Structures are given as C-alpha cells and as structure tokens.
Amino acid sequence: MNPRDVKTIADAKQIVKERELTHVKVGLFDNDGVMLGKYMSRDKFFSSLEGGFAFCDVVLGWDVKDQLYDNAKYTGWHTGYPDAPVRIIPSSCRELPFEDGGMLLFLAEFDQAASEICPRGTLQRVLAQGKEMGFDAFAALEYEFFLFDETPASIREKGFRNLKPFTPDWMGYSIIRNTVHSDLYHQILKLGETMDFPIEGLHTETGPGVLEAAIAVDDASAAGDKGALFKTFMKVLAQRNNLMATFMAKWSKDYPGQSGHIHLSLRHRKGKLKGKSAFYDAEQKHNMSKLQRHFLAGQQRLMPEFLCMVAPTLNSYRRLIPGFWAPTHATWGVENRTTSLRVIPGSEKSQRTEYRLGSADGNPYLALSAALASGLYGIMQEWEPEEEIVGNSYEQEHPSELALPTTLWEAAQRFKASKAARTMFGDAFVEHFAASREWEEREFRKHISDWELDRYFEII
Structure with a gap:
C-alpha cells in the first residue's frame, strides 16, 4: 500500500x-x-x-x-x-x-x-466555518529560506556571527547556482514528492544562499500540513547535508527578509455552482467577484488585528520595514508586489488573492488561519476594500487605520482586543496565543544586545 x-x-x-x-x-x-x-x-x-x-x-x-x-x-x-x-x-x-x-x-x-488552542485544530475550526458558509478553501504556501554552510555546533561556536552562506552574492533565479548545486535541488524536489508536499517551483532568491520554494495548491487543510512538514523536513534535509536552513524573518540587517506568502481561493460547495470559483466573475473589473471583494476587504481590515498570527516573533518586525519587499500597511493592488495583498486575476481556475504580508517564521497553520478567517469575516460583514494601490505603495500615504503594529507586544494587544478574532478563533485560543506572544516580548526585554553595549557602555 x-x-x-x-x-x-x-x-x-x-x-x-x-x-x-x-x-x-x-x-x-x-x-x-x-x-x-x-x-x-x-x-x-x-x-x-x-x-x-x-x-x-x-x-x-x-x-x-x-x-x-x-x-x-x-x-x-x-x-x-x-x-x-x-x-x-x-x-x-x-x-x-x-x-x-x-x-x-x-x-x-x-x-x-x-x-x-491547538494550531491545527484552530485551522480546522476556521475551515468548518467556511464550509458552513458554503465554501471550500484552497491554498498554496511559498517560503523563502537561507541556507548556510554551517552545522548546529558551528553556529553556536561562532556565536551566530560570521556565518558562511551556502553560496555567495546576490543571484536571484540563477541557473548557474541551481545547476552547479543540482544534486541538492533534486534532493529537495524528491523530498517534496516522497513526503507529499510537492514543490511547484524552486529557485534562488535575492541574497547569498537564499532559496524560494512554492508548494503546489491543495485544499487548505492539506496545505497547512504540507507547509508545516516542508519547513520541518527542509531543516532535516539541510542538516543531513552538513548545511543549515533558517526560516527567520530577517537574519541580517544587510539582506532582505524572508517571506511566507499564502495564495488563497474559495470554491462553492453546493448547488448549481458547486466546484466553481467564488472569486471569478468575467464581467467584473479584474475578474473580481463580489465575494472576492468582500474577502479581500476582510483581509485588509483585519490584518492589523490578526498580525501576530502571521508575524509571531520579535524578529518578524525586523522585516516589516519600508523598501524591503515587506509592507507596513494593510494595502492591496492588482499584480502589485509592493502591497500587503495582491489580487491575481486569471481564469475561473486561477483567480485568487496572495497574502504577501506573512513571514517565513510563521506557524503555517496559524498564518493560513488568519489569512482565511479574515477573508471569511469580510464576506460575513459584506465589507468593501479601500481603493486599489497603483504604483509603489511604499512611496504613498495610507489611512492611519491601515497601519500595522510595529512590535509584537502591540500586535498581541490588538489581537486580544479583536472581536473578529474571538468570533473566528474562539476566546480560549485568543487568550492563550496572545499570552504566548506577550511572553515572547517579555523574554526579549531581558536581553542586553551588542548594539546597547556598543552604544552605551563607555560613553554614558
């Protein structure tokens, strides 16, 4: 069998x-x-x-x-x-x-x-709400990760400094790199097939030793499993090759952060539209159905409230700065990679939204739960999105209510106070997860950084 x-x-x-x-x-x-x-x-x-x-x-x-x-x-x-x-x-x-x-x-x-409070259980509850509303959710997760020519012992011996990337220089989409190191690439692709998280695309990203893997679309429950397994066993595969993979949101101030993008779509569960896209309407601008607009509006309006589920670590907020391919406001655009939400017009089969805000350090179950639950809530409320962003979102002014929390502590407080979060995830989960993020922030406050020592030790 x-x-x-x-x-x-x-x-x-x-x-x-x-x-x-x-x-x-x-x-x-x-x-x-x-x-x-x-x-x-x-x-x-x-x-x-x-x-x-x-x-x-x-x-x-x-x-x-x-x-x-x-x-x-x-x-x-x-x-x-x-x-x-x-x-x-x-x-x-x-x-x-x-x-x-x-x-x-x-x-x-x-x-x-x-x-x-179980992460996988939380996703299952969100999916069940979607089913009650008449929708099946489909998702595809993408992850960027850095590879290093290091081991768990060597990074600690070096104090996590002067680490050697797997490959040097900035060579995004490099055929040279993926041909020279094709043995490793084929190991990754084979792992995805064997463990049932098939990889649709694998290439170098911008930065030394950074790769991006796009996992094939599946129903959202399976997509959560596949994302979580990919992250775990990519680390295993790397270490078995005397390498290390990190999914930190931003491991160095000198290089771009690492994203965890989520592609989402809904299909009707029953009636004469069963199996048809809930997002596609060829008669509307950008092929966006009314349901996709409501879904997008929910994702946009609730992004500041749900942020700690998709940016769950202190390090996540090192990535969310202007100009580094990571948004700072809950914005949307059509085929626009400077916005938090990217509408991807296509056919009845491919029409979808990309939740671009997510970072690679997120728990796949919870990041997917947040992206999906916010959209479903938007459909429930029949919300409409703000105006579409055209051009470089980083250089434009945005409404203050679209600003994202800038620290994990602030994000946890917004989450804890969110009526929508309690409706979609339940009080028990909201209280527990918010407490866990508060704990994470308090642990960080105990830390004395090299920056502080260099800045204050002698002169103050």
Whole structure:
C-alpha cells in the first residue's frame, strides 16, 4: 500500500502490518510551528488510532527554548501540566525517506478542550466555518529560506556571527547556482514528492544562499500540513547535508527578509455552482467577484488585528520595514508586489488573492488561519476594500487605520482586543496565543544586545 492511499484507521493498520514495522513515528505541532513527537510501538499505535493517546500539555505551555509561560491560563504549574488527549490522523501518513525499513510518519492533533488552542485544530475550526458558509478553501504556501554552510555546533561556536552562506552574492533565479548545486535541488524536489508536499517551483532568491520554494495548491487543510512538514523536513534535509536552513524573518540587517506568502481561493460547495470559483466573475473589473471583494476587504481590515498570527516573533518586525519587499500597511493592488495583498486575476481556475504580508517564521497553520478567517469575516460583514494601490505603495500615504503594529507586544494587544478574532478563533485560543506572544516580548526585554553595549557602555 502507498502512504497516499491511507485514508482510514483500517488502512493505517494495514500499511504498518504490510511493512512489518515494530514502531512508527507520530508528530504534532506547537504554538510556534515546531514539530514534536516520538516513536510509538505498533501495539500502542493501533490502540491510539482507535481511542487516541495522551501527550503532556506542557508543549502548549512553553516557548521555542522549552521555557515555561508564566502567564497562560490553559496550562502551567497551577494545573500540574497534565496529559491532554491527542488523536492520530490516518490520512496524514507519510513516507520517511531518511529512515531505513519503510518507516512511516503520522500527524496528530490535540483533542477535546486542548483542540481549542491547538494550531491545527484552530485551522480546522476556521475551515468548518467556511464550509458552513458554503465554501471550500484552497491554498498554496511559498517560503523563502537561507541556507548556510554551517552545522548546529558551528553556529553556536561562532556565536551566530560570521556565518558562511551556502553560496555567495546576490543571484536571484540563477541557473548557474541551481545547476552547479543540482544534486541538492533534486534532493529537495524528491523530498517534496516522497513526503507529499510537492514543490511547484524552486529557485534562488535575492541574497547569498537564499532559496524560494512554492508548494503546489491543495485544499487548505492539506496545505497547512504540507507547509508545516516542508519547513520541518527542509531543516532535516539541510542538516543531513552538513548545511543549515533558517526560516527567520530577517537574519541580517544587510539582506532582505524572508517571506511566507499564502495564495488563497474559495470554491462553492453546493448547488448549481458547486466546484466553481467564488472569486471569478468575467464581467467584473479584474475578474473580481463580489465575494472576492468582500474577502479581500476582510483581509485588509483585519490584518492589523490578526498580525501576530502571521508575524509571531520579535524578529518578524525586523522585516516589516519600508523598501524591503515587506509592507507596513494593510494595502492591496492588482499584480502589485509592493502591497500587503495582491489580487491575481486569471481564469475561473486561477483567480485568487496572495497574502504577501506573512513571514517565513510563521506557524503555517496559524498564518493560513488568519489569512482565511479574515477573508471569511469580510464576506460575513459584506465589507468593501479601500481603493486599489497603483504604483509603489511604499512611496504613498495610507489611512492611519491601515497601519500595522510595529512590535509584537502591540500586535498581541490588538489581537486580544479583536472581536473578529474571538468570533473566528474562539476566546480560549485568543487568550492563550496572545499570552504566548506577550511572553515572547517579555523574554526579549531581558536581553542586553551588542548594539546597547556598543552604544552605551563607555560613553554614558
């Protein structure tokens, strides 16, 4: 049996038996999009397929350095960090090409009360609201990432300074680079095919050692899984080649930031329009249907309120500065890459919006949730977008209400106060995720930077 043919619990059991596996790997994703998991014995796996299993909920209550939040209500020392129920998703079965013996990977997600703050569960709730409104959502994620000729040990020995990029100079879309290093490129492409996140396009971007990968479109639930798996296993592949990949939003002040763009479209679920694009209307300007305009308006109006879901780290805000291919206001344009939202006119099949604001460090489940939920809310409210931006958005004045928060703390406060966020994601998620971003900001405030030492140590 092929892993892609696994759909049910019975299928999952069958493929494990066929491969005579004694163990399988099971993984899930935390607030920051970090994949966590373990090897599980076959008997335990079979039992968990039927009734779920327990996973310590501390993984929903700590940061990327395993430091415990002190401000979260859902879990903490006050709850004793109990186990939370988790369910395995049979249809998520993947081949693990790096491990001998036909090893398989299955994704899992938190269940019951924990599902209210689980990133994958959050996306599922948004998609369910879309379905109730009569829409199926489709998405394609794109990621830029830098490769370095370094190892986890060497970057720490160097104190993260004077790192050697995989390739030198600024050579975007370079045939020289992807031919000289074609072995690595083919490994990346093959990984995407084997693990079912097929890559539609792969090329060098502007900057030393930076690549961009565009993952093929799929229904939005699968697109979230594919984005999260791509980021995880791109890092694995790089390290197995004695390289390192980073998805930091901006690792150096000297180079452009790294984006995580999201292409989105809706299709009707039922009636005589079933399967047809909800965004395409050939009789309207730019082929934009009324529904696409409402969707776009929701994305635009709620971008400042939902920003911490798509720009979730302190480093995200280093990227959101003028002139570096990252917008600072919630703007839109047609085929305009200086705006936050890019309308891409096309056929009934290809008409879509591109949510360009997102950075590569975002949790794919949450960034996709924010981009989709804001659009759906716009349809609910029948909002209309602001005027289309023509020309260089960076050089134009924009209404103050379209300005984006400039710090993670400010973004978390806007999110926490958002009525739309609570409607689309639920109070439990909003409170927990906002608290986790506040924690991240407070951890940063404890840090004494090289800039401060150089600026103040002697002279003040």
